[in-house]
Amino acid sequence: MQNDTTIFGIRAIIEAIKSGENIDKLFLQKGLKGDLFSELEQLIRQERLNASYVPIEKLNKLSNKNHQGAIAQIAPITFYDLENLVLDVMESGKTPLFLLLDQLSDVRNFGAIIRTAECTGVSGIIIQKKGGAPVNGDTVKTSAGAIFKIPICKVDHIKDAVFYLQASGIKIIAATEKTSDLLYDVSFKEPCGIIMGSEGRGINPSVLSVVDAKAKLPILGEIESLNVSVACGAFLYEALRQRR
Template identity: 75%
Template sequence: MENNTQIFGLRAVIEAIHAEKTIDKVFLQKGLKGELFLELEALLRRYSINSSYVPVEKLNRLTKNNHQGVVAQISPIAFHDLDALVEQTIASGATPLFLLLDQLSDVRNFGAIIRTAECTGVNGIIIQKKGGAPINGDTIKTSAGAVFKVPICKVDHIKDAMFHMQASGIKVIAATEKTENTLYDVSFKGPCAIILGSEGRGINPSVLKLVDDKAKLPLLGEIESLNVSVACGAFLYEALRQRL
């Protein structure tokens, strides 16, 4: 069965995947067995759909309906194809400005970033299929509806998006404290994509090795970092300032 934000029940979720519904995440009951369950697991692996195994109590909190051990969260938006979005942006004559989010986990930070991205003319936001914050009611509310205005793409791994950007002549700039350059030392005037990491660990080290440039925010206080959505705003407005 289905409501506005969820699909529940083994067969219903399987059919939703076959029908190419945009699914953000699937919650599976720990210890669940059976032929249908194995079929669902195989589909989740085949289509790289984000999933996690949880106690039945978690599923009972998600829905009061007969969930049969599985609840899927439906995305309220349709995701864009990365290749097509990059091509369209370049063809439009605009100087590309993209955001790459390396497994950002907090939905409110995600929503705030989307809102700032819309205000600063970002051409698209790229997220990873697994490990990141979903697009749910909190994301929509915090974004003030900007989630419906900024194209968002999902990729199997954030590295895939980086390689595509670089092959398309778009410089990838990391927002990281692991550099001597501040964001005022780096040029954002040309085609570029700014990559931000998760709230806890920042940008994955293996991803950081592949960027074209790095920049940090100067911090004069005793606290060593800013909230990621605040840092994102500072980077995007510096990019906008340079381009105006």
């Protein structure tokens, strides 16, 4: 059984996966057993899908349907392959500008960032399969439909995407407070990718250790940081300013 973005029930989810539905995220009941559930788990591993094991209370909060301990969210878009996207952008003749989101968790921030990215000519957005905000109806709404106009890639690990972009001649710039370099002192004119971290943790230290440059926004008030979607907008518009 399903609505426009959600599927409920073990058998229904198994059939959806087998038929090639674009599953974004699965929520499975902790401790659930049985042959059918084992078949679902095997399919999830085989297709390398993003699944979280949660208490039944979480599932009941997500849906009042007879979910049988399993709920799947369908992505409203088709995700791009990173290698194909980078190649397409390079061949287009435009200077690449990629945006990497390191496990951003708030769907409203995610949607707002997608909207700004589309408005500033970002070549593509790269997210991690696990640990980030879902791509669902709320994302569509907060992006004002921009999600349908900009390529989005899902990768196993952001760090792997960083290495691939660097090998393709794309400089990686991290938006982080852990630097003395201001945003306005860093060049965005050449092919580059900007990494934004999650709301609470920021950019993963292992990712931060392999970037080419770091930059921060000047903060004059007493609050130490900006909302991530606001900070992302400042970075993207500085890149646009430099390229005009």
